[in-house]
Amino acid sequence: MKVTLERTELLKSLTHVHRVVERRNTIPILSNVMLQAEGGNLNLKATDLDLEVVESIAAMVEVPGATTVPAHMIYEIVRKLPDGSQVVLETSGDDSTMEIRAGRSRFALQILPVTDFPDLTAGEFSHSFTMTAGGIRKLIDSTQFAISTEETRYYLNGIYMHSLEVDNELRFRAVATDGHRLAQAELGAPEGSEGMPGIIVPRKTVGEIQKLLDEPEAEIKVEISETKIRFTIGDIILTSKLIDGTFPDYERVIPKGNDxxxxxxxxxxxxxxxxxxxxxxxxxxxxxxxxxxxxxxxxxxxxxxxxxxxxxxxxxxxxxxxxxxxxxxxxxxxxxxxxxxxxxxxxxxxxxxxxxxxxxxxxxxxxxxxxx
CATH class of the missing domain: 3.10.150.10 (DNA Polymerase III, subunit A, domain 2)
Known part of the structure; x- marks a missing residue:
């Protein structure tokens, strides 16, 4: 594999994907980011087995191929390279290292085989719809602070999202609670969300989505199944497992008779x-x-x-x-x-x-x- 690309573009993409990778891993391959060069693109992929982020960026591909390198290491290297530099990524002939070159800087990183890299197979998504980035951000910002951090009540460790009818109008609602406080936010339901299953989006996933929502007017594609959720944000695809649990009947907590x-x-x-x-x-x-x-x-x-x-x-x-x-x-x-x-x-x-x-x-x- 040999590919040349702008340092700024590579850094922006690595910033998005490396955050998913946990700093301490018992499985070595999960510390790595997968780089795949084909056509005129470099695809980057990182996962922690519950959450996967894939991003595609334009690059000059001389020799197509794929490899995996330590995610936090390559991020730090590219971050410290001079602004505006051209970065060359090239794997060695025996596939034991990948060289990173920019100006007079040279780095050789140990690599692991692509065949070991896990794939978060998504399966079929039963519901698909689009929402604006501003709409998703409003739902998340209004409720995220109330997510529980208590691991024993794992079903409260995320935001519960579902569609429901309110006064003959279909609404899309997000709810979070930790037992001491509850936050609920809703918007008009997007077309395609009717009858979707109630889902619990994990706290880590919520935080990652929040960091990717730059343009308020951008259209975000959301796909949902019983066990997974996928967000397509421009060239970035974020797929996450959902929390497998039953969210409590939150409506009982909301007082109706306060006078x-x-x-x-x-x-x-x-x-x-x-x-x-x-x-x-x-x-x-x-x-x-x-x-x-x-x-x-x-x-x-x-x-x-x-x-x-x-x-x-x-x-x-x-x-x-x-x-x-x-x-x-x-x-x-x-x-x-x-x-x-x-x-x-x-x-x-x-x-x-x-x-x-x-x-x-x-x-x-x-x-x-x-x-x-």
Whole structure:
């Protein structure tokens, strides 16, 4: 194999594929990226057996062929080569090493045979549709923070996506929860998503997709089966296994009867929570909110360092009561809100609270209270 290509193009592609490769691997071939030169393209492929990324870039192919080289090593080498340089990749005659040449730099990397490289065979996809990159990003950005990191509840380690009918309109919905908070976002369902199975997209896959969505208007092809999901983003194809589990009935968690409404300026609230939570310790992040007509008082008490209080003007004219929340969770939700005014719908100090942008139901957030 011998191929010549622009350093910038090669680096951009390696940036996309090398992230999938785990730094510690018990199976040597999984530390490698596969390079395949044919026609006028160089195809790069990396996998961790659950997630696979393939990208095709234009290149001058003198001798077609394929090999595998250490992914993080080749990425670091190409990253440190001079900007604008031409990179030559050439395998040795005995197929034991691949040489990387650029200007006066020479590197020879150990290679492993292509035959050992695993293929994440996709099988048949039952549903196929297109969405804009901006639409997918909105669903992910609005829900990703609530994905559980608790490995024992593996079925919560991703975003649950499904299509459903809401008020005679088909909607495409994404939901994530860790048991303490829940985030739900939805859009008009794309054509072709009707009747798709409810799927759980793993946290790592979600993070990789997020990094690949550069152009908000770009059309992204999404294909779904019972066990896999595939995204085609320009010249990049990302295929991932889905989490094999049953997502809980999240609709039961979303409160329907909360009758107390509180409206507050989103930025004022976010900054006030951020200030008072400076006092909080890592163990106790509770912020107490005391509600009374026209105002709330935020209080954080840390036995080791002191207390902080701040008064915030709000629209509220219901009964007085106190409720506590994890300050980090409050800030996470506030960071997702887009409207100038946040709407809190509450019941009492022991019941979950519903938070959303005033005037929009596209994204809703549920927070479980803390005892304070």
């Amino acid at each position: 107390k409404e509180l409206r507050v300026d989103r930025d004022v609230f976010k900054e006030a929570v951020d200030r008072v939570s400076t006092i909080a310790s890592d163990r106790g992040r509770a912020v107490k909110i005391s509600l009374s007509e026209g105002k709330i008082v935020l209080t954080v008490t840390n036995p080791d360092s002191g207390t902080a209080t701040e008064e915030v003007a709000v629209e509220y004219d219901d009964e007085e009561f106190e409720i506590g929340f994890n300050s980090k969770y409050l800030l996470d939700v506030a960071a997702q809100l887009e409207a100038d005014t946040a709407l809190f719908t509450l019941a009492d100090s022991g019941s979950p609270t519903l938070i959303r942008d005033e005037g929009s139901d596209e994204a809703i957030y549920v927070l479980m209270p803390m005892r304070v």
